[in-house]
Amino acid sequence: xxxxxxxxxxxxxRDFIALLREHADIDRHSRxxxxxxxxxxxxxYKAVESSSAREDWFREYVKALxxxxxxxxxxxxxxxxxxxxxxxxxxxxxxxxxxxxxREREKEKEKEREKEKEKEGDVNDVSEDENVNNxxxxxxxxxxxxxxxxxxxxSLREREKEVQRTLATHLRDRDKERxxxxxxxxxxxxxxxxxxxxxxAELAWREAKRQxxxxxxxxxxxxxxxxxxxxxxxxxxxxxxKKKKEKFRELLDETGEVTLTxxxxxxxxxxxxxxxxxxxxxxxxxxxxxFKEYIKDKxxxxxxxxxxLLQETKLINHKSLKLVQENxxxxxxxxxxxxxxxxxxxxxxxxxxxxxxxxTYLEDLDKxxxxxxxxxxxxxxxxxxx
Numbered sequence: 001x002x003x004x005x006x007x008x009x010x011x012x013x014r015d016f017i018a019l020l021r022e023h024a025d026i027d028r029h030s031r032x033x034x035x036x037x038x039x040x041x042x043x044x045y046k047a048v049e050s051s052s053a054r055e056d057w058f059r060e061y062v063k064a065l066x067x068x069x070x071x072x073x074x075x076x077x078x079x080x081x082x083x084x085x086x087x088x089x090x091x092x093x094x095x096x097x098x099x100x101x102x103r104e105r106e107k108e109k110e111k112e113r114e115k116e117k118e119k120e121g122d123v124n125d126v127s128e129d130e131n132v133n134n135x136x137x138x139x140x141x142x143x144x145x146x147x148x149x150x151x152x153x154x155s156l157r158e159r160e161k162e163v164q165r166t167l168a169t170h171l172r173d174r175d176k177e178r179x180x181x182x183x184x185x186x187x188x189x190x191x192x193x194x195x196x197x198x199x200x201a202e203l204a205w206r207e208a209k210r211q212x213x214x215x216x217x218x219x220x221x222x223x224x225x226x227x228x229x230x231x232x233x234x235x236x237x238x239x240x241x242k243k244k245k246e247k248f249r250e251l252l253d254e255t256g257e258v259t260l261t262x263x264x265x266x267x268x269x270x271x272x273x274x275x276x277x278x279x280x281x282x283x284x285x286x287x288x289x290x291f292k293e294y295i296k297d298k299x300x301x302x303x304x305x306x307x308x309l310l311q312e313t314k315l316i317n318h319k320s321l322k323l324v325q326e327n328x329x330x331x332x333x334x335x336x337x338x339x340x341x342x343x344x345x346x347x348x349x350x351x352x353x354x355x356x357x358x359x360t361y362l363e364d365l366d367k368x369x370x371x372x373x374x375x376x377x378x379x380x381x382x383x384x385x386x
Contacts, residue, residue: 012044198237
């Protein structure tokens with residue numbers, strides 16, 4: 001009975017491992033929490049009765065993948081070393097062959113010299129001057145041969161150096177690409193770790209680091225130094241704060257009671273129960289500061305909208321300032337027209353500032369003077385009398 005249970009367990013584990021192999025997207029960096037969602041409908045997944053056994057077998061499989069990757073790296077390194085040795089051996093063999101050819105040429109030259117000596121012994125009617133000339137020619141020919149051989153050897157050595165330089169450059173570039181890929185993977189793992197564990201924008205790096213170290217994914221980012229990890233953490237915190245600020249301002253936008261004259265005390269009562277308020281910050285002072293910044297930005301936008309309204313009002317032109325100076329009733333006529341627009345009414349709580357904006361705009365129009373005529377860019381062409 002015990003034997004049957006062991007056989008059954010072995011079969012279930014073998015089928016479960018086969019299921020993992022069928023999913024090509026499962027690699028040595030995969031996490032069990034992500035993988036199990038894609039497997040839970042398969043009968044081989046359900047056949048494993050213990051959830052802890054599934055995770056243990058998954059970790060064994062991932063560990064095997066990591067070891068296989070390590071062996072692949074070792075084989076790649078051995079292959080590179082072998083290629084280097086073969087390249088060096090090839091250069092040595094070429095030099096050996098060249099030396100052998102040089103020895104053969106020397107033998108041939110020696111034979112030729114012996115033949116020449118024999119011919120000189122047989123021919124008695126050759127003058128002494130001719131013998132001297134032949135000897136000079138032989139030496140000249142031999143010297144040229146040596147120079148030619150020296151040039152060939154130098155060219156061969158230079159070619160070998162060029163090959164070695166090219167190979168070394170190629171290997172360096174490949175190593176750089178591999179290191180960059182590893183670095184990018186480490187950054188991705190660390191950012192994923194931050195996204196999962198760091199969700200409080202007010203968390204300090206020292207405190208966050210203690211939490212992050214407890215997760216096994218911390219080791220996947222071991223290529224990153226302390227400064228780079230802290231930099232990525234700060235960027236993540238900035239992004240969190242930015243999102244929470246956007247959500248908080250979105251809440252204020254949706255609160256219809258918020259106006260340019262609203263106080264934080266009255267608005268707080270309306271928004272304090274919304275999750276976006278509590279998620280923004282636990283500090284009431286920080287929420288109040290952000291509310292005041294929000295009102296300040298709204299005021300800047302309201303003034304810009306009001307200036308746009310002035311530009312759209314046809315009654316206002318470069319003559320308006322002079323008309324206002326001559327007759328104060330004219331500015332009230334302008335305000336009567338503007339009152340029909342919401343962009344004017346928004347600034348009701350600051351009438352003096354609003355009037356100042358109108359006067360400033362009129363002064364600016366007065367300085368610029370009348371607008372150019374439509375045809376000012378193309379002067380009229382008149383026919384010339386010849």
